[in-house]
Amino acid sequence: MIQTPETVPQPVIRNVGVTGMLVTFGDQLSDAANIAAISFRDAVEAAKIEGVIETCTSLVSTFVMFDPTQLSRQALKHRLQELVTDMDWLAQQAASNRLWRLKVAFGNDHGPHLSEVAALTGLTPEAAINEILATRVRVIAIGFAPGQPYLGTLPPNWDFPRLPALTPQVPAGSLVVALRQLVLFTNDSPTGWRRIGQTAFRNFEPDSDSPFRLSTGDLIEFVRVTDDEMSRCLANPARDDAAELTEAS
């Protein structure tokens, strides 16, 4: 999964307006830069810098939001620079050892674009499913909707664009694909991504004490289930059998 870092420059620290600072580990998405950004964010959180309001990651950057009336820009930049030089962030192998096994039903009504996607990857539908089942993906980023994970990266033959037109509605829990990435939809939503499967996984429960289950860096493997089994999972209000959390080996 680790790509060669020849295109990745040294980390760059930039101001983002008045209250933000961004530490960027690459000029394009790579596994190394993504893992570096997620690991570096953990280090910033662990440093508990007074005046830092909150942090998050994008594809290849760690974002630090701060209160300039409590923490000077120079002091924050200096502190981040120290953390950057603490270790070789781009050499990190993983950002989390949490491994989720997620049940998914592929094709038919649950994945109307499966045949089309298989053709785009140069595989039969069955071989395309097997390639997804064989790939351990990582939560690259969370966004667009609350808790909505972008998962990657799939092998190079999955590098096809999104659809030119929006599919009016896919249901929550849909597994969609484009650009070597998978997305698990939080809510019913229109989308330009192609829908290949359905999960019963809920990653956003606002009334829960811990409203989100997945974090960036978590690893995911898909476990194939039948349409009937998926229907049973979807009918279970607790959805507790939709995913299993283990420790990655």
Added chain:
Amino acid sequence: MSSQTACLEVLKAGPGLTIQDMGRHGWLSYGVSRGGAVDREALYEGAALLGQGADHAVIEMPAFGGEFQVHGDFRIALSGAVMPAQLDGSKLAWNASHNVCDGQRLSIGSAGTGVYGYLSVSGGFQTPLVMGSRATHLAALIGGVVQPGDNLLVGGDPEATATSVCLPQATRFNGGDIRVVPTLHTSLYTQSDIERFENTLFYRSLRSNRQGVALDFDGAPFTADSHQNILSEPMISGDIQMTGDGYPVVLQSECQSIGGFARIAQVLPCDLSKVAQAASEKPLQFKFVTLEDADAAQQAHDTEIQTLGRRVEPLVRDIAEIQDLLSFQLISGVVTGRE
């Protein structure tokens, strides 16, 4: 009526009324922006008028208010965009606090000046806390709009008979100069486009919402250097994002947490209320300042907010506007000793 049962019953509600507070921090990494009131200054004003902290939940009213039935005795404060307000037919001063009593009817009309009006109550609205805040986040599907039939519980008021007070009318409703600093993608614009950006008059578009103030203007779109690959990066309120067709949107509290459009500049946090409250006929003009000047401006603004309480004065009513003079207390309530 005891404070436990004090509530405001919604009889009529303008579109998009929501419960708001200062929003929720700590969920950006899960894709949820801070949210909360788009004009936070109005919450500080409401809190100063009621003599309470600014962490209470209020009703945010975009352009239109509503009609409310008062159950129990408590106090309200009206702040933000100036809206005509009446209590049982008597006109209420804006930017002021008022005592309301069981059975009275409060009506709030459409904004004459500004965009977002705010109705604060003593003790705050006691809607459920979700992820540490009562703020409705429409984009994240947390909470929903205030609707007729809602009974909004009001927190206890130990000083339900306190004197009505007012603040000087705020001046942030007329657009004008908005201070910005360079941000992530400022350098992707040519110097002449940056100058044109500073010299252009921008107007609030009807497409604006809690996620962002979309801006209309005369002239060519602002397009970034298309040879540069823009990666999706975190976004926060104040960022001026150029949509794909080159039209600016000033992101507000409920913006997406991450996005791939170019950002030409960022509005100083202390000038965001001014952007939110500029109605469509009030031009906005962006002016770049240095980060040092931005920090100083923010510090001065924070000091002003912290000392708002000192500007609170007893409300003296205009006798001509009182319907039934004989039944009216000219100075309502009693002195609490805290003045």
